[in-house]
Amino acid sequence: xxxxxxxxxxxxxxxxxxxxxxxxxxxxxxxxxxxxxxxxxxxxxxxxxxxxxxxxxxxxxxxxxxxxxxxxxxxxxxxxxxxxxxxxxxxxxxxxxxxxxxxxxxxxxxxxxxxxxxxxxxxxxxxxxxxxxxxxxxxxxxxxxxxxxxxxxxxxxxxxxxxxxxxxxxxxxxxxxxxxxxxxxxxxxxxxxxxxxxxxxxxxxxxxxxxxxxxxxxxxxxxxxxxxxxxxxxxxxxxxxxxxxxxxxxxxxxxxxxxxxxxxxxxxxxxxxxxxxxxxxxxxxxxxxxxxxxxxxxxxxxxxxxxxxxxxxxxxxxxxxxxxxxxxxxxxxxxxxxxxxxxxxxxxxxxxxxxxxxxxxxxxxxxxxxxxxxxxxxxxxxxxxxxxxxxxxxxxxxxxxxxxxxxxxxxxxx
Numbered sequence: 001x002x003x004x005x006x007x008x009x010x011x012x013x014x015x016x017x018x019x020x021x022x023x024x025x026x027x028x029x030x031x032x033x034x035x036x037x038x039x040x041x042x043x044x045x046x047x048x049x050x051x052x053x054x055x056x057x058x059x060x061x062x063x064x065x066x067x068x069x070x071x072x073x074x075x076x077x078x079x080x081x082x083x084x085x086x087x088x089x090x091x092x093x094x095x096x097x098x099x100x101x102x103x104x105x106x107x108x109x110x111x112x113x114x115x116x117x118x119x120x121x122x123x124x125x126x127x128x129x130x131x132x133x134x135x136x137x138x139x140x141x142x143x144x145x146x147x148x149x150x151x152x153x154x155x156x157x158x159x160x161x162x163x164x165x166x167x168x169x170x171x172x173x174x175x176x177x178x179x180x181x182x183x184x185x186x187x188x189x190x191x192x193x194x195x196x197x198x199x200x201x202x203x204x205x206x207x208x209x210x211x212x213x214x215x216x217x218x219x220x221x222x223x224x225x226x227x228x229x230x231x232x233x234x235x236x237x238x239x240x241x242x243x244x245x246x247x248x249x250x251x252x253x254x255x256x257x258x259x260x261x262x263x264x265x266x267x268x269x270x271x272x273x274x275x276x277x278x279x280x281x282x283x284x285x286x287x288x289x290x291x292x293x294x295x296x297x298x299x300x301x302x303x304x305x306x307x308x309x310x311x312x313x314x315x316x317x318x319x320x321x322x323x324x325x326x327x328x329x330x331x332x333x334x335x336x337x338x339x340x341x342x343x344x345x346x347x348x349x350x351x352x353x354x355x356x357x358x359x360x361x362x363x364x365x366x367x368x369x370x371x372x373x374x375x376x377x378x379x380x381x382x383x384x385x386x387x388x389x390x391x392x393x394x395x396x397x398x399x400x401x402x403x404x405x406x407x408x409x410x411x412x413x414x
Contacts, residue, residue, distance in 0.1 A: 006051045017060030018137035023109035032162040041070035118186040119170045126161040127186040191216050195243050231291035238286045238296030244279035245302035248272040260405040264311040276306045297326045316346035344376050367396040
């Protein structure tokens with residue numbers, strides 16, 4: 001294999017195995033920074049060794065084992081050697097006896113890491129950001145975009161969160177059932193953001209990062225299993241239903257030419273109806289628990305789309321009502337953008353444009369706002385204003401498939 005092919009294999013492995021490998025390293029080392037540094041060292045070693053020996057049968061387990069060796073080297077080189085480091089070193093030396101077995105498999109420590117990152121002693125933004133970085137494998141830049149803050153600010157926030165976990169001795173474990181509610185809001189937010197980054201990648205040549213969508217759904221399934229079968233679990237079930245319903249459209253969102261296909265133009269025969277059935281069943285169960293929340297409402301909106309045989313038969317009036325309910329729960333301007341689009345699709349584009357007009361200053365840097373604004377202006381035949389809105393959306397867009405789609409819409413106006 002060439003160096004380029006090896007590098008591509010390592011990148012794929014990193015995307016697929018990052019959360020699992022890092023969770024094992026943090027569980028062993030008890031130090032976020034040391035674990036991340038050791039993982040980077042192991043990736044460099046993989047670039048060198050895989051070129052000579054080929055890619056191992058279990059690349060994730062191989063990287064985990066090599067990362068532990070690199071951690072030993074780093075600890076030994078540390079001039080400020082501490083008693084805690086000696087404990088870690090002794091533990092790592094013990095692991096070397098099981099090295100052959102470890103090359104084949106690694107334990108799944110991700111749920112413990114989720115709860116560690118989402119400890120209530122950290123503020124919510126720090127919990128979400130740290131879990132996205134460690135478990136989701138998102139870059140600092142990607143997380144910063146999700147929070148609408150500069151990457152340097154996000155880097156500082158991540159560093160402070162890691163330090164607090166270390167200095168406060170936050171336990172690395174799944175908490176008992178009675179403590180789960182303290183962590184639930186952050187966990188659900190984390191899972192949702194991981195899924196969103198997978199569903200529409202912030203940047204790059206792919207619209208969908210399948211491994212992130214699958215990972216978010218997997219983590220949410222585990223969380224639902226952990227939670228008691230009581231009203232407290234309703235929102236976790238609502239989120240799982242929402243992700244399954246969204247993910248059911250995966251194969252219809254890009255055509256054979258690799259171009260983005262928006263919801264109203266999708267071939268609904270390509271939708272995964274098993275996922276739709278599972279998602280709607282989970283949503284129905286969640287609603288029967290009588291503890292409504294934003295994820296359940298969003299899942300209900302997605303279910304309305306899923307039930308429509310064609311885009312023209314979509315019950316947009318019901319979707320408008322659901323967005324109104326969602327806005328009452330969240331007061332989010334993002335929800336208002338979606339409500340404006342739904343109102344336009346329900347036959348009242350001018351009302352939708354009035355909502356967007358009031359949001360314009362607040363949402364100036366929000367890419368989807370300008371996409372929605374351009375679309376509504378186009379539908380009302382305000383061609384020049386629509387072109388300006390498409391131009392602004394293109395300035396903010398970093399995903400190449402979305403960029404190409406917007407360029408096509410702009411060209412159509414011309």
